[in-house]
Amino acid sequence: FLGHFLGARESLNGLINKHFNLPEKRVDRISVAALFFSIWAAAIMNPSILGMMEALSGPVIAMILFIMPMLAVYKIEAMKQYR
Numbered sequence: 006f007l008g009h010f011l012g013a014r015e016s017l018n019g020l021i022n023k024h025f026n027l028p029e030k031r032v033d034r035i036s037v038a039a040l041f042f043s044i045w046a047a048a049i050m051n052p053s054i055l056g057m058m059e060a061l062s063g064p065v066i067a068m069i070l071f072i073m074p075m076l077a078v079y080k081i082e083a084m085k086q087y088r
Contacts, residue, residue: 013040 017036021027027035078084 010040 014033014036017039018032021032021036025032078087
């Protein structure tokens with residue numbers, strides 16, 4: 006958990022620093038507070054991890070299996086014969 010938290014905090018600090026000109030200490034406090042409340046809300050809602058993986062992986066697999074080959078047929082000159 007700690008490794009994921011520290012990585013998410015650094016990423017959020019970078020996003021906040023990129024868009025707002027705030028002192029580093031204030032940015033860190035804002036990101037820790039945002040992560041704390043996000044983690045707390047996730048713990049209260051107790052979402053199904055398998056359900057989320059199913060909901061996210063389905064469209065990704067469909068894109069890889071169906072859309073990417075069609076894009077390749079139209080974008081790659083060597084596959085022009087299959088149009």
